[in-house]
Amino acid sequence: MQFDSLGLSPRLINALNEQGITDPTPIQTEAIPHALAGRDVMGLAQTGSGKTAAFGLPMLDALMKNGRKAEPKTPRALILAPTRELARQIHDTLATFAQGSHLKLALITGGVGFTPQIERMSRGVAILVATPGRLVDLLDRRSVDLSKTEFLVLDEADQMLDLGFIHSLRRIATLLPKARQTMLFSATMPKQMEEIAAAFLTDPVRVQVNPPGQAVAKIDQYIHFVAKAAKTDLLIELLDKHRDELAIVFGRTKHGSEKLARQLENAGYAVAAIHGNKSQGQRDRAIAAFREGEVRVLVATDVAARGIDIPSIRHVYNYDLPNVPENYVHRIGRTARAGANGTAIAFCAPDEMGELRDIEKAMKARIPVASGAPWEGVPESAARSGARPANKPRQGQGRPGANSSRRPAQAGGAASAGKPAGQKPRRSGPRGKPKAA
Template identity: 55%
Template sequence: MHLPEFEALGLALPCLEALAHEGYEHPTPIQTAAIPHLLAGRDLLGCAQTGTGKTAAFALPTIQFLMKPGVRRENRKVRALVVAPTRELAIQIDSSFGAYGRSAGLKRACVYGGVGKAPQIRALERGVDVLVATPGRLLDLAGERFVDLSAVEIAVLDEADRMLDMGFIHDVKRIMAMLPKNRQTLLFSATMPTEIVDLANSFLRNPVRVDIDPEKPAVECIDQTLYYVEKGEKRELLVHLIKEQKIQRALVFSKTKHGADRIAKSLHLAGIPAGVIHANKGQGNRTRTMDAFRSGETPILVATDIAARGIDVDDITHIFNFDQPTEPETYVHRIGRTARAGASGTAISFCDTEEKKFLRQVERLLGRPIPVVKEHPYMRGSGRETAPDIDDEHDRSRQPGRKEGQGRFQGRGARQGRPTTQSSRPSVGRDGRGSPAGESRRNTAPAVQSGRRSAANEPRRDSRPGPVPVRQRNTPVSRPDNDERKPTARTGESNRNSRAPAASRDVRSAIDELTGRSSSLGR
């Protein structure tokens, strides 16, 4: 098959035959812009989102370079190194090298964590032309001297921004320090934060920069809709939409691993087969899940953003943003999984009250609001302005208002104002040891004052002069630890006591103290 557009880029016949076999007819913008520079040996800084064809943009020139006549060693060292952040992406890149280099006769290997090292070590010992690796496993094998990077001629860092997010930048710097100085280096990133620019400046030599609209997606072929829904009803809405629209191939994005597991469980309970991949899943499990999704055996795949970086399935019809992404560019990566190769697709987003700030960031990036579905079974209001009020009221109804310091027995204290013969006793909680710590003194004051008046009207058996008043003034008398009568009684009768003789006050104080003791003992 004749491919004039690819041929015009300078690709050799083996690469053209591989492209024809894969069914490609026209190069993508990133391929048109990058391939000629890479064939010329230039370093390159590429800014392109997922689904733009960037893997072929660096794989085809790398294969063509390695096919040039040269010395073939019996135990060949690694000549081209590709570093990717996730296992899925590394496997996908290795598969692309196999497809595009089917007639090149190159040996390749893919190393990543989560599986045993023995098969990977055997592949490295047989000799490798192209090595695709994740940072952690590559450093492990290099530290154990199972991989030799001293002969690398082309180095590719793919998804550099994701490696930054995952904390791999220091590992990447260690890897790059192992490579020869005289090499061709390519760096691709979906976004270009300052840290990535600094990293590129430290590794690349006079690079060509290629930008393919990294900030805005091609949304013309993607039907985007937004559903306002309370957080606790998102899973029910997801089940409803999948069944109502009879969706056969969808990718659901969750912001957490635990959330992804719960979503998949809800789908299973509703009779919808679903797979789930995230960092806590073993590599064997992830591989089986992806194979089932690609074959159509599992119609729904739930994934976190990091794990989904290696997903490359062409016929995904629906993308569900179950949780709003915290970074607006992530929204672009998510919905870019559908509407590939000119096909149409649908992106459905859920949003609760707490996520509205993230939604505004996404809409600001898109340059327009996402159309809202105002009527659905799991929305109690309509319009985006009403959604926050609905959720706020829902939160308040679950946590009734309570004054500061009120305890579980506050209702009992509020009833203490009614007449009772026991009112002179301290309030007793359920544990029988006195009033609870959170109970207000204000509620017990009327009962205490009532007790003082009753004691004052009793016959004054101890009112004659004698040693009792003097002894009671100088000798402390024990009281219950939680007795609150003393401070409140003084407040209630300060004026009356100020006019009574000193001896009468002493006698009355003694009576009160003795009455308090006898009442506590009788209780």
């Protein structure tokens, strides 16, 4: 199936063709016809599956057919995203699709001053892409009026709940007209999502292409069991094998990610870091340099787990395992974009075995081992004993890091890492809601 069979206008088909996009992804094939028919849509799909076009194309199609000029402060369409990076990606993607039309877009996020955003809204925009917190700030200043909004999109709704935006969403819901079309997209379905769906959606069509928690099939996953002190040396050894390709390295904390970026820079890599202590300008410049290839390695916290869509990313490293299992799938979803292949490599220290168990349980799959062995003294997970292998490597491909299998052995087992055999290691951090990125 191709886009021209989904009912989109020739103008949008031409815009897609100019970018070399002809074949819709499964979520686009399922969602676009319902959205074009005016139905509310609840979409369940993993990051990297093409959700932006799934909701953006039918919305643009409807707005383009109605040539009404945008009114000051009053967006005709509102798209909410949990992070600045994701909001920027959505804005830029839709701006490309809408190029040459009468539709004007605005981006409203934190990290920048209010005045330029207020002035932009006063000139009138058709499509507003915003993070919930900053949108509420502008609503309080009476700089945005949602009373005539015709289209609403909630993207990555599960992460908005994780980040504590539930109260902002409730407030926004009361300001929107009931006569509108709403689309909600999420990678997972926590219990609280039912409340959000009931508040925003009316008789929605539910479309789902991947079971929640399942990674994209074209990502080859591997894990190295390695002592914490040996992680950096192993990372450098693996990065050396593809210096000319883009890689994202995920850490858990802001301080740890900044320190790791400095270590990689001292090792001769073109590297940048993004995390919550960076200003929005610094984060935007780092991503732009990464996108252009001026920076080859991006070290990030989970602020980059969703919202970076760069097709040339070939490698994702989980230097620290996330303490929210679903974030693992979102992290590795930064690779294998737009139908490409990618590799995701995770490091597991003795005190991260609990996180690994939870990740494999959430994915209902075990991650193939590239080097080392599960640390002694930590019970095997139920997922490991009964799960299928996760995305076996393609035929003829060797395991990355095979030459580094000595590292966990050199670092020693659980005992040499300060965890006597038979003793369960202390958890690396609180479970549940992640620390601020």
